[in-house]
Amino acid sequence: MYKTKKLWTPLSTVVRRALPTTCHLTPYSPNSQIRSSSSRLETSSRVSLSLHYGHDFLGNLKFSAKSFCSQSAAKVDATTKRCWNCDAVAAGMAPFLYCDSCRSIQPVDFSVDYFQIFGLEKKYEIEVDGLEGKYKDWQKKLHPDLVHSKSEKEREYAAEQSARVIDAYRTLSKPLARAIYILRLEGVLVDEEQTVSDPELLTEIMEIREAVEEAMDSQALNQIQSQMKEKLEGSSSSFANAYRSRNFDEAVTCIQKMTYYQRANEEILKKL
Amino acid sequence: MAEPAYTVASDGETTGEEKSSSSFPEIAIGVDIGTSQCSVAVWNGSQVELLKNTRNQKLMRSYVTFKDEIPSGGVSNQLSHEHELFSGAAIFNMKRLVGRVDTDPVVHASKNLPFLVQTLDIGVRPFIAALVNNVWRSTTPEEVLAIFLVELRVMAEVQLKRPIRNVVLSIPVSFSRFQLTRIQRACAMAGLHVLRLMPEPTAVALLYAQQQQQMIHDNMGSGSEKIALIFNMGAGYCDLAVTATAGGVAQIKALAGSATGGEDLLQNMMRHLLPDSENLFLGHGINEIKLMGLLRVATQDAIHKLSSQDNVQIDVDLGNGSRICKVVNREEFEEVNRNIFEKCESLIIQCLHDAKVEVDDLTDVIVVGGCSYIPKIRDLVKHVCKIEVYKGMNPLEAAVCGAALEGAVASGISDPFGSLDLLTIQATPLGIGIRANGNRFVPIIPRNTTMPARKELIFTTVNDNQTEVLIVVYEGETEKAEENHLLGYFKIMGIPPVPKGVPEINVCMDIDASNVLRVLAGVILPGSQQPAVPVMEVRMPTVDDGHGWCAEALHRSYGSTLDLVTVQKKI
Numbered sequence: 045m046y047k048t049k050k051l052w053t054p055l056s057t058v059v060r061r062a063l064p065t066t067c068h069l070t071p072y073s074p075n076s077q078i079r080s081s082s083s084r085l086e087t088s089s090r091v092s093l094s095l096h097y098g099h100d101f102l103g104n105l106k107f108s109a110k111s112f113c114s115q116s117a118a119k120v121d122a123t124t125k126r127c128w129n130c131d132a133v134a135a136g137m138a139p140f141l142y143c144d145s146c147r148s149i150q151p152v153d154f155s156v157d158y159f160q161i162f163g164l165e166k167k168y169e170i171e172v173d174g175l176e177g178k179y180k181d182w183q184k185k186l187h188p189d190l191v192h193s194k195s196e197k198e199r200e201y202a203a204e205q206s207a208r209v210i211d212a213y214r215t216l217s218k219p220l221a222r223a224i225y226i227l228r229l230e231g232v233l234v235d236e237e238q239t240v241s242d243p244e245l246l247t248e249i250m251e252i253r254e255a256v257e258e259a260m261d262s263q264a265l266n267q268i269q270s271q272m273k274e275k276l277e278g279s280s281s282s283f284a285n286a287y288r289s290r291n292f293d294e295a296v297t298c299i300q301k302m303t304y305y306q307r308a309n310e311e312i313l314k315k316l
Numbered sequence: 317m318a319e320p321a322y323t324v325a326s327d328g329e330t331t332g333e334e335k336s337s338s339s340f341p342e343i344a345i346g347v348d349i350g351t352s353q354c355s356v357a358v359w360n361g362s363q364v365e366l367l368k369n370t371r372n373q374k375l376m377r378s379y380v381t382f383k384d385e386i387p388s389g390g391v392s393n394q395l396s397h398e399h400e401l402f403s404g405a406a407i408f409n410m411k412r413l414v415g416r417v418d419t420d421p422v423v424h425a426s427k428n429l430p431f432l433v434q435t436l437d438i439g440v441r442p443f444i445a446a447l448v449n450n451v452w453r454s455t456t457p458e459e460v461l462a463i464f465l466v467e468l469r470v471m472a473e474v475q476l477k478r479p480i481r482n483v484v485l486s487i488p489v490s491f492s493r494f495q496l497t498r499i500q501r502a503c504a505m506a507g508l509h510v511l512r513l514m515p516e517p518t519a520v521a522l523l524y525a526q527q528q529q530q531m532i533h534d535n536m537g538s539g540s541e542k543i544a545l546i547f548n549m550g551a552g553y554c555d556l557a558v559t560a561t562a563g564g565v566a567q568i569k570a571l572a573g574s575a576t577g578g579e580d581l582l583q584n585m586m587r588h589l590l591p592d593s594e595n596l597f598l599g600h601g602i603n604e605i606k607l608m609g610l611l612r613v614a615t616q617d618a619i620h621k622l623s624s625q626d627n628v629q630i631d632v633d634l635g636n637g638s639r640i641c642k643v644v645n646r647e648e649f650e651e652v653n654r655n656i657f658e659k660c661e662s663l664i665i666q667c668l669h670d671a672k673v674e675v676d677d678l679t680d681v682i683v684v685g686g687c688s689y690i691p692k693i694r695d696l697v698k699h700v701c702k703i704e705v706y707k708g709m710n711p712l713e714a715a716v717c718g719a720a721l722e723g724a725v726a727s728g729i730s731d732p733f734g735s736l737d738l739l740t741i742q743a744t745p746l747g748i749g750i751r752a753n754g755n756r757f758v759p760i761i762p763r764n765t766t767m768p769a770r771k772e773l774i775f776t777t778v779n780d781n782q783t784e785v786l787i788v789v790y791e792g793e794t795e796k797a798e799e800n801h802l803l804g805y806f807k808i809m810g811i812p813p814v815p816k817g818v819p820e821i822n823v824c825m826d827i828d829a830s831n832v833l834r835v836l837a838g839v840i841l842p843g844s845q846q847p848a849v850p851v852m853e854v855r856m857p858t859v860d861d862g863h864g865w866c867a868e869a870l871h872r873s874y875g876s877t878l879d880l881v882t883v884q885k886k887i
């Protein structure tokens with residue numbers, strides 16, 4: 045799996061040139077495992093996480109995970125944040141993506157995590173229904189369509205902030221993506237391609253695969269699909285428990301299961 | 317030779333933003349160039365206003381006549397009679413033809429229009445000509461569009477008493493990126509800069525978002541999220557969107573579209589009334605053009621009447637001794653066009669499915685466009701969606717009003733009452749991918765992905781010691797590669813000779829905030845830290861006219877020698 049990661053570095057370098065960025069990133073090792081972690085989830089939306097706008101959001105998050113997040117829910121020190129444009133001090137506890145005094149968009153601050161963007165406590169079980177409203181509130185302030193007449197610098201901020209909010213929304217609204225993300229904030233990197241060693245899971249995967257292949261009609265497929273949904277929900281709540289009790293090994297196993305169930309689901313959808 | 321009536325300003329083929337030079341923002345106007353009618357609207361400081369021409373019309377016919385030395389369009393020109401439109405000198409329906417090659421079924425369906433549309437069926441642009449003093453004078457869809465865009469611009473400049481440069485145009489959902497470049501080209505020829513190209517139903521979605529905000533201000537609506545299906549069918553296209561609206565933000569959940577419209581209803585009806593009409597018209601003589609024109613006017617008139625009455629008497633003297641005298645009722649019209657109505661229904665079902673929205677989730681269903689007056693259309697939408705049609709919009713003005721709102725928002729105008737506190741979050745109308753796995757189209761950015769977007773996929777070689785791969789980029793939905801729209805192609809060369817399946821070819825696609833598409837491709841060999849060859853970065857589309865011809869030639873010349881396949885995912 046680590047084969048692909050090496051390409052990603054040069055590709056993102058090229059893109060960084062093509063899509064100018066203004067963010068000042070913490071240096072990180074390009075060979076860090078982070079890149080490999082999402083590389084085989086290509087067809088899900090996860091891929092954008094690591095490459096969006098030439099930034100390795102997660103690469104930075106790895107560092108923030110160590111330096112900020114692990115220190116009790118990462119209360120961003122708002123008092124030190126000032127608007128680049130009007131020098132106003134960021135107000136309140138809300139993440140400072142946008143200046144309310146002069147309505148200018150701020151550069152991306154990678155120490156702000158996706159949960160903070162949505163004003164959520166960092167936990168796995170969240171109210172997904174509430175995300176869309178907050179997502180739209182942010183887009184109304186940050187979307188690149190709204191800053192045509194502003195400076196090039198601020199238009200770049202808009203592109204980056206808006207893309208990051210889209211990523212945050214996608215990540216948090218999908219259980220599997222959210223699970224991987226929240227573990228990463230803890231500094232735990234999930235390699236979904238890791239060979240399955242648990243014989244029980246292996247047998248199960250084989251059985252599912254056979255069942256999908258042998259399914260004769262849509263009724264049979266629908267039945268497997270609802271089974272998969274149930275299993276997904278089951279491993280999702282096991283993940284929640286494992287995460288809460290900080291049993292990260294168990295959490296990683298749950299993620300592996302969720303990944304397989306989801307793939308099986310995708311296969312079924314293709315056949316339906 | 318007379319000077320052309322339009323100016324060639326620049327060949328700006330981008331939707332990229334202007335560098336803002338003046339501190340006073342110029343409000344972009346909204347333009348709807350419909351297949352049959354066009355209109356212009358602008359934010360006047362407190363609301364959207366449709367501009368009128370000197371004949372007090374808000375909706376003007378989309379045509380250009382080449383009768384005199386200087387061509388004139390439907391904005392300024394006054395027809396002495398409807399039949400003048402069918403003398404062979406008038407060119408219309410160009411929105412259906414722009415950016416299409418002569419193998420396209422839509423082009424073939426245009427061959428019995430009362431001017432010349434000639435095809436060679438090899439994938440080059442069709443030959444289009446107007447009959448002027450017994451001479452077929454050639455033109456192009458871009459030229460025709462540019463001529464009435466100039467007229468629209470001049471009309472707006474006179475009324476707004478300022479130069480107009482920036483426009484937001486509404487476009488069909490099914491337009492390929494290549495077709496978008498042709499629209500931008502027409503705008504550039506008319507001295508206009510495209511600030512945004514908005515799929516028509518997304519313009520309607522923005523208007524809907526504003527109306528919902530207004531209702532909250534007036535304490536009549538609730539602030540909760542509203543999900544609406546927008547069904548927009550005009551003369552040329554049927555376009556749909558599902559939008560989720562809250563707080564003035566319209567998030568486009570799904571788009572669907574097809575080049576199916578009133579023109580198809582009309583042609584089916586003409587064939588029904590005069591079964592041999594297509595053969596009669598093959599020669600394109602002056603008399604045949606006149607005959608087709610007469611039949612067209614009579615049929616169009618009948619279809620309009622059938623929207624309000626159960627049957628209609630058609631009585632048309634075709635001038636060659638034959639005469640059509642017939643009573644047509646509404647059931648007959650609906651039966652003749654059954655395939656069109658079925659297509660509409662399947663588009664609604666597809667769009668709801670893609671948006672993952674159940675019929676019960678819908679707050680509103682909005683039916684707009686010229687065809688929204690047809691009872692069968694309203695019935696079938698109601699039948700699928702199981703709710704009454706939304707009443708708050710003028711069906712013929714909704715798209716242009718939405719475009720004007722976007723024009724104001726994108727120009728950075730704000731309104732003290734919050735009426736411009738709006739945003740549309742767009743989604744990709746078509747999938748974008750490459751040819752791989754034999755002759756398959758493999759999407760990399762699937763349709764209905766929120767924009768801006770970036771996705772990538774890994775491919776590999778199919779032959780041992782394959783040193784080159786051909787990346788052919790398509791846009792569309794069809795599994796067979798060549799049935800999609802070709803956007804461009806390039807080769808990656810110099811891959812070290814290794815067994816098939818070894819090199820990892822990473823193809824990445826990026827759509828930025830200005831809707832510019834970039835394709836990146838790189839090769840990596842196992843055990844290597846560096847890409848084997850320099851990464852390619854190509855801005856698409858790169859194809860020009862005659863691209864159908866290109867794809868065919870590529871296939872013939874290279875066969876499968878430069879092919880690639882997707883790297884299989886484990887289940």
Ligand SMILES: [Zn+2]
Pocket residue numbers: 127128129130131132143144145146147148
């Ligand atoms: Zn400020």
